[in-house]
Amino acid sequence: MTGGARMRARLRAAAVALVLLAPAGGALAVQPDEVLGDPVLEQRARALSKVIRCLVCQNESIDTSNADLARDLRILVRERLTAGDSDDQVLDYLVARYGEFVLLRPRMTPANYLLWFGPAVVLVLGGAGIALFLRRRQAASAPGDLNAEERARLARLLDEGPGSE
Amino acid sequence: MTMRRWLFLSPAVMFTVVAGYFFWGLNPERDPRAVPSALIDKPVPAFELPPLDGIDRPGLATADLTGGQVTLVNFFASWCIPCRAEHPLLMDLAEAGTLPVIGINYRDKPAAARRWLDQLGNPYGRIGADQGGRTAIDWGVSGVPETFVIDGSGRIRYQHIGPMSRWDLENKILPLVEELSR
Numbered sequence: 001m002t003g004g005a006r007m008r009a010r011l012r013a014a015a016v017a018l019v020l021l022a023p024a025g026g027a028l029a030v031q032p033d034e035v036l037g038d039p040v041l042e043q044r045a046r047a048l049s050k051v052i053r054c055l056v057c058q059n060e061s062i063d064t065s066n067a068d069l070a071r072d073l074r075i076l077v078r079e080r081l082t083a084g085d086s087d088d089q090v091l092d093y094l095v096a097r098y099g100e101f102v103l104l105r106p107r108m109t110p111a112n113y114l115l116w117f118g119p120a121v122v123l124v125l126g127g128a129g130i131a132l133f134l135r136r137r138q139a140a141s142a143p144g145d146l147n148a149e150e151r152a153r154l155a156r157l158l159d160e161g162p163g164s165e
Numbered sequence: 166m167t168m169r170r171w172l173f174l175s176p177a178v179m180f181t182v183v184a185g186y187f188f189w190g191l192n193p194e195r196d197p198r199a200v201p202s203a204l205i206d207k208p209v210p211a212f213e214l215p216p217l218d219g220i221d222r223p224g225l226a227t228a229d230l231t232g233g234q235v236t237l238v239n240f241f242a243s244w245c246i247p248c249r250a251e252h253p254l255l256m257d258l259a260e261a262g263t264l265p266v267i268g269i270n271y272r273d274k275p276a277a278a279r280r281w282l283d284q285l286g287n288p289y290g291r292i293g294a295d296q297g298g299r300t301a302i303d304w305g306v307s308g309v310p311e312t313f314v315i316d317g318s319g320r321i322r323y324q325h326i327g328p329m330s331r332w333d334l335e336n337k338i339l340p341l342v343e344e345l346s347r
Contacts, residue, residue: 055200055307068272069307072298097210097305099203 202324210303214293218275225293231319243281247328259288
């Protein structure tokens with residue numbers, strides 16, 4: 001092997017390595033053949049895909065999952081959008097089949113109020129508890145007003161000035 | 166004073182609640198990956214599937230499941246290892262003739278599915294070929310195997326996610342089938 005050929009082989013190996021490493025950076029599960037021609041619809045599809053759970057991998061959205069089912073669901077989302085469905089209609093379609101579990105962002109329904117507002121409620125209750133505690137402690141340690149006798153003594157001491165007692 | 170006492174007790178109360186939740190979570194019977202079924206008591210979705218190429222069984226459509234008979238619908242694929250594990254149970258069911266066993270072949274190559282059925286036996290009276298996986302989505306299937314019990318009026322009454330064990334069959338599925346057949 002000549003020096004030039006070796007160099008070329010080395011460059012080719014580097015290129016292969018780069019290609020292999022590239023997906024590790026910004027993993028993209030969406031295949032080129034899935035992408036819609038209409039950029040507005042595609043944008044909506046991508047946004048929806050990010051809040052739909054892949055039921056195979058469970059903690060991944062269908063936007064990032066490489067599972068076959070995720071791919072099927074991505075294509076389905078695009079088909080429904082192309083057919084004129086609103087974003088909510090697409091989500092309803094999936095919820096009717098897979099339940100609310102398919103949504104990565106729980107809906108704002110009464111059943112989910114505890115989920116949405118629970119942390120805020122705990123924060124408010126805890127904050128109120130701490131405020132109450134601090135106020136009580138302050139009230140207990142703050143000196144009360146002087147009574148008449150103490151006031152008279154204080155006045156006397158101030159009148160007499162330093163060094164006279 | 167009683168208010169005070171309650172305040173002193175509150176950490177113990179909180180601990181009990183949290184510990185109780187953890188205890189519930191640690192129950193070995195509980196499957197944290199289990200997905201609650203959304204289609205229970207809903208009619209079978211509208212679908213129509215062609216037969217599996219080269220297998221002498223008719224295809225499958227919604228109308229085939231509303232004939233007044235309780236049926237078992239099993240999603241399977243030749244590439245699915247757990248399907249292989251539950252296959253003998255389906256063979257037993259078909260042999261006993263307890264109820265019609267119907268298969269939906271999920272995202273499979275017909276040749277591979279044929280080989281699989283030749284090798285392990287074919288328990289299915291009908292087989293629908295769902296090569297695109299779209300019917301599975303309509304059924305709320307998240308993977309194979311999944312097994313459904315359909316009542317006589319064509320409603321989904323039970324969805325079993327994952328492979329059935331003999332225990333599942335004898336304690337969950339067959340009692341339900343018996344109840345629905347009455």
